[in-house]
Amino acid sequence: MMTTTRAWQFREIGGPEQLELVDHELPPPGPGEARVRFEAIGLNRADLLELAGRYFGPPPSPSFLGQEAVGVITELGPAVEGEAPAGGYEPAVGDRVGLMVGRIDHRGMGTYRTAGIYPQRTLLPVPETLSAAEGAGFWLATLTAVAGLHAGGLTPETAEGKKLLVTAASSGVGVVTLQAARTMGAKTIAATTSSNKAERLKVLADHVVVASTPEAMVERVAEITGRTGVDLAFDPIGFAYAPALMQTAAQDGHVVFYGLLAGMEAPLDLRTMIFKDLGVHGFTVHRIQRDAALLDEVVGITLGLAERGGLRPVIADSYPFERAPEALEAMARNEHFGKIVLELAQR
Ligand SMILES: NC(=O)c1ccc[n+]([C@@H]2O[C@H](COP(=O)([O-])OP(=O)(O)OC[C@H]3O[C@@H](n4cnc5c(N)ncnc54)[C@H](OP(=O)(O)O)[C@@H]3O)[C@@H](O)[C@H]2O)c1
Secondary structure, three states, X not given: OOEEEEEEEEOOOOOHHHEEEEXXXXXXXXXXXXXXXXXXXXXXXXXXXXXXXXXXXXXXXXXXXXXXXXXXXXXXXXXXXXXXXXXXXXXXXOOEEEEOOOOOOOOOOOOOEOEEEEEHHHEEEOOOOOOHHHHHOOHHHHHHHHHHHHHOOOOOOOOOOOEEEEOOOOOHHHHHHHHHHHHHOOEEXXXXXXXXXXXXXXXXXXXXXXXXXHHHHHHHHHHHOOOOOEEEEEEOOOOOHHHHHHXXXXXXXXXXXXXXXXXXXXXXXXXXXXXXXXXEEEOOHHHHHHOHHHHHHHHHHHHHHHHOOOOOOOEXXXXXXXXXXXXXXXXXXXXXXXXXXXXXXXX
16 A cells, blocks of 8 residues: 655755655555654755755755654565665564665655655664654764774774864764763864854863864864874864864874865875874765674664663754754754754654
8 A cells, every 4th residue: 555755855956945845655665675654854964965966966856855764663565585684683563763874765765754665774773762853863973973983993992091083073973973982981072163062062072172273173182182192083074174183193093084064175284194104084884884794893882882871862953844944954054063853743
């Protein structure tokens, strides 16, 4: 039987004003698929990039949007032999689940909708201790944080006493990166460009730096670390912050770049990079899709940190589902602290 859902769709690239709310008919889940009825949807910077045609190139028209949500499995299609579930999780009807970034068709299905059909291997359990809004912001940011720290050599085994610098610290990913690293035992430094947000970051990090300029950030991090530098800098900004981050790094330290907030290109400080023997890494969370053992490890670490109470997305704002364009406009203003989510009225 077909199910009618409501979904946000766009036909032209641009901004949130391009979104229109439409009815979308869903067939029953096919082999290896599940239907999930959503409670809440997580917004990501990538959604704005996708709307602008700057994410994976120009999207088809029409296109759906979104990569993150939490909901309940309402129907499962037949199992497919040989298809491994994500992180060992076996989905069942009634389970509360989130979606794994990189495995869903964000253009053909997306998550800005009341319900959707997804491959079962994209589903991951969401801790019951999290509210709908927190659950919506859980898996994408935490997998990015935990796998990204792992790429820079920071794991529960290695983290004790290591110094970590997180830039754009008030972002959805930044907040859970600080939580994850702290729970693992690392010493955390949060950098934000906003002095308004610095106060709120104090509860999440050991030190807070107002990085009004890259130079100011380098100087403050040097003071905090007694000029020894950080073992890992984790950054989604790039550009002028790139050489500055190399200057903040310790001898044999690492810098992980995972976003393009300030543009596609960045100057490199080769001298510092070479003389400090730095590990400089590009990272996307999609890496875990190519390595089943890494995926299992990262999902295991994430669930372990959540069980210890160390991972709980901070919700900046929650909007009703019907106000998605307004929520995206708020994200573009960069005034938020943590995750912006959409919530669906539950019948
Ligand atoms: N590689 C991956 O796999 C992966 C996965 C998920 C997300 N990402 C990337 O991670 C980044 C953060 O995503 P999100 O959804 O967490 O973002 P978000 O919640 O919208 O946070 C954005 C924050 O970044 C800072 N910022 C924005 N533009 C800036 C600029 N030009 N210069 C300096 N700081 C700037 C601001 O923080 P302050 O006010 O604190 O400075 C802003 O509030 C995005 O670039 C996204 O594409 C990458």
